[in-house]
Amino acid sequence: MRSSIQSPRRRFATALRAFPTCREPVGLGANRTRFICGLSLESAPVEAALLAWFDAHGRDLPWRRTRDPYAILVSEVMLQQTQVERVVPRYLGWLERWPTVEALAAASPADVIRAWQGLGYNRRGLNLHRAGQQIARDGWPEELTDLPGVGPYTAAAVASFAFERDVLPVDTNVRRVQERTGHAFSPRAGQALMDLGATVCLARIPRCGICPLAETCPSRGSRYEPLRKQSRFDGSFRQRRARALGLVAAAERPLADLDAEAVESLARDGLVEVEGGVVALPGEATIRA
Numbered sequence: 001m002r003s004s005i006q007s008p009r010r011r012f013a014t015a016l017r018a019f020p021t022c023r024e025p026v027g028l029g030a031n032r033t034r035f036i037c038g039l040s041l042e043s044a045p046v047e048a049a050l051l052a053w054f055d056a057h058g059r060d061l062p063w064r065r066t067r068d069p070y071a072i073l074v075s076e077v078m079l080q081q082t083q084v085e086r087v088v089p090r091y092l093g094w095l096e097r098w099p100t101v102e103a104l105a106a107a108s109p110a111d112v113i114r115a116w117q118g119l120g121y122n123r124r125g126l127n128l129h130r131a132g133q134q135i136a137r138d139g140w141p142e143e144l145t146d147l148p149g150v151g152p153y154t155a156a157a158v159a160s161f162a163f164e165r166d167v168l169p170v171d172t173n174v175r176r177v178q179e180r181t182g183h184a185f186s187p188r189a190g191q192a193l194m195d196l197g198a199t200v201c202l203a204r205i206p207r208c209g210i211c212p213l214a215e216t217c218p219s220r221g222s223r224y225e226p227l228r229k230q231s232r233f234d235g236s237f238r239q240r241r242a243r244a245l246g247l248v249a250a251a252e253r254p255l256a257d258l259d260a261e262a263v264e265s266l267a268r269d270g271l272v273e274v275e276g277g278v279v280a281l282p283g284e285a286t287i288r289a
Contacts (some may be wrong), residue, residue, distance in 0.1 A: 043183040043184060046183050046185075046213055046216060047183075047186060050185070050189055050193070050196065050213060051192055052212070053196070053212035054189075054191070054195060054196075057199075058192065058195050059084075061075075061088065062091060062092060063091065063161075064161075064191065067161070069163065070101040070104075070135070072158050072162040073162075074091060074094055074095065075087065076157045077128045077149060077150075077154065078094075078119060080121070080124060080154065081119075081120055082120055082121075086119070090119055093115075094115060097115065098132075101132045101136050102136045104132035105137070106136075107129065109129060109270075109281070109283060110249075110281035110282055110283055112125050112126065112129040113271060113281055113282070114281070117245075117246060117249060120238075122241075122245060123269045123271065124149055126269070126270055126271060127150075128148075128149060131147040131148045131149060134148070144158055153169055157169040160190055161190075161191075165187075168185065168186070168187040168190050171194065171197075172197070172203075173196070173198050173201070174197060176197050177193050177201050180201060180206070180218075180219040180222075181213055181216070182219075206219075208220045208221060237265075240261070240262040241265055243259070243262070244258050244266060244272075248279050249281060252278050252279060252281075252284065252286060253280075254277060255279050256277070263279055
């Protein structure tokens with residue numbers, strides 16, 4: 001039996017073919033990623049209703065109060081795999097410690113890894129550090145995806161929110177709203193779409209009764225299939241890695257005292273170094289005679 005969401009999806013796909021599009025870069029020059037830039041007459045009043053709702057109900061997030069590309073890059077990398085509520089205090093603490101890209105570039109990898117503890121997927125912190133070093137040395141690249149750890153979505157978000165490029169970053173929340181309503185939206189609606197998808201147009205049980213787009217939404221009241229369960233952290237290899245890294249971040253440890261498989265994985269990612277049977281954060285191994 002076909003899901004009731006498929007009709008709006010077909011409508012949305014048709015809209016993508018019909019709307020004017022542009023090939024705006026996700027950096028400052030060359031481009032490789034296609035984003036919606038046009039808005040049909042049919043979608044214009046829908047977007048107006050969305051923006052009015054956002055003015056009244058949009059989330060007050062600290063990275064929305066700046067156009068500093070470094071600060072926005074920090075927020076977007078942190079948000080890649082971590083919930084907004086957990087990111088806010090860590091983002092503020094990060095910028096207090098390293099307020100500029102030059103300050104981050106001068107930090108040691110070990111300090112960056114320690115500062116990232118608790119956000120998960122620690123390689124993101126190391127990649128952010130490497131990106132900061134590249135920017136401090138060479139400036140912002142023509143193509144933002146040339147930065148370590150920056151994929152098409154993160155590049156589009158930085159291009160839009162920091163450099164004010166005419167692109168619409170499409171994450172899971174944005175895509176859900178577009179598919180359910182059958183409308184394509186202009187780049188200026190990007191943050192409003194994110195907030196609507198995160199707080200109202202929820203994946204499993206959408207709150208249609210308070211949605212500003214419900215009146216014209218063809219998916220209003222539709223039932224959705226259960227979400228795919230995320231893999232458990234407890235007992236996972238990710239947890240083993242996190243535990244080993246936490247121990248090493250506190251002090252260097254003999255390899256014999258640690259989970260060897262987890263340490264091997266961490267070493268491959270550049271998060272630890274193993275020398276003479278001792279495991280330490282990068283650059284912190286004690287020199288032994």
